[in-house]
Amino acid sequence: MRLHDVPFELVPCEVPFFLVHTPAGFPSPAQDDMQEPIDLGAWLVEHPAASYVMRVEGRSMAGAGINDGDLLVVNRAKAPRSGAIVIALVHGERTLKRLRFVEGRHWLIPEAEGFADILVDEHVEIWGTVVGVARKLA
Template identity: 45%
Template structure:
């Protein structure tokens, strides 16, 4: 089933001042511009999809349980990319590691072992993770 979406624009205010993560600073009331999250997060609309994370194998990469991933199929998966992959029918998000012909899917949590892709395993890369969106 193909999903066709009509592009929408939702422009929200972007304030010119940065937010202090240390000591508080006076806030500016000046709006610098507006920002459209579609423009910021989705660079290839026809090749982009969203998926919600379940589990904690990628916490070292800043990807947590419940995060929403923006996955871009137009990006070329390279060694070091975080990818959404299907391994023997199981969907996973891991860091891709390649050395010559050898391929691994690497977790970013020491509690999980690397997954070496062997000849008898079916691997399909669905796309490269472009962004992770977290709700608190």
């Protein structure tokens, strides 16, 4: 899996925000209550100075719902914990994997068949925790 830097500038992007939850079935026209607009950038990026966006290339995290071409919001200020999806530098190459603590050791675990687990050792540096995924559906 390869990751590419995406130019990142946090600019306000307010869109309407509906107070009611949206069912996956037929919508009710009676439920049109709206809150104040929401700024998607501020909602996704809690720490702008410590955050960046990357584009995914590959399929090793497809089981986690992260697909080729998706944009990742990565927060370097958020401490990585077992179970978190992280960006790591392994022997100079960036990779996207789930961090797991197993039998006293940290591992980077892919979420697709055909990819190997990676032991976190002195050749691995965690670059940040993934806090958001974005993709266009249409």
